[in-house]
Amino acid sequence: MNFKRKIQEIVGSTYRHALFYNFPGGLRFALSKGGSSLDLALSALRKVTVVCDDIFVGEEHILVHLETFAPTSRFGLRAMLRELKVAGVEVPRVRDVWLDAGEQMDGSHEESDSILCCAFDVPTAKLQNLIWCAITTDLGALRPRPGCRVYLLNPNKGIVVHPYDDRGMDVISRNSPTLSGLYKRHNDLLLDYDREAMCKTFASS
Template sequence: MNLQREIDEVFERKAFERPLFYSYLGGLRFSLSEKGTAIEQFLLALQKARCICEDIFPEEGSLVVCLRVRSGANPFAHRPVLAELRAAGIKIPSNHSRWRNPIHPDDWFNEHEEEHWANVAFHAPLSLLQNFLWCALAKDFGDIRPRPFCDIYFFNLNLQVMAFPYDDRGMDVVGPNRTALAQLYQKHQRFLLTHDRPVMDEVFGVQEPHCR
């Protein structure tokens, strides 16, 4: 199993570029949290993200998850991340793909310590979708646990669509399957991010309601 190769081939080596919506043109950007208390924002973001992702990962579909962590010289730095994942009921299976991507020196936290992105990708049961979404959205909420500090990417390689909840505020959905993206655009228009709505409307079109 080489999930890195599959992800690179399907998503043209753009899956981990940031910001994803602007790097992989022709995608969707959804607004998640709104005003309210921290717990209200978090729960609404979780509800919206799950609603959208359930259409990307139907029961008969497949779910590939990639955990992406900033890594330096300390070999034990990821232990807290693994502990938080276990608390969320998530265990990395033995059959997984691992690889590293260098981080440009200008983006290192410490100019004297080389850094890279550590990636772990694996197949996961759809029953854990909400657990993964919880972890992806909780990273900016200090009082909500479990809270593994890592980026989490979701892939349906068969459908050729991926989702990236970049924080509680929003989620990017991209891929070469324009038909699937158009269906998501039509079904979840109320969740589309207003700021980027003109770009999405230009790609997928706006269907005006019929007069009766």
């Protein structure tokens, strides 16, 4: 199965961080606001789960897309895979792995400027495990923490979900009616800073 092609078909092009701004017409949700690292993670986990339960209702599988800066040695990759395994997410043998050109980085990092991508299917029962991996990106005190970007996709609805850290989550799709339904059902969770832009897109739909 060509997971990479399925991913590109959903939005029509390669995507990267800040989906809400790079793909106009999407949704941006607010997650945690304050407290300890655990408080932030649990608050974000609850809110992301509410929205994602709606997005993936009736689906048996989630298409997962992971991104990380390509390690210059195998040890960095092993550490990420170990953290994923501890989180209950094992990368299956049926998967796609590829390199994309990445952001420019200086020589002080242990990674290259290439982006290592991996895509595979997991049962929807692993949804909260994956959400945890996504929202703990910048919460270094908490484990497990794979430290990679986690995108959750529903190919049947044409939706890409990106909880970019404990603070927020972007949802994009070329299926505007589907996003409109999410806008109405989860309006209380939308990020106020970008609410005006979302209202222009969905308030009259």
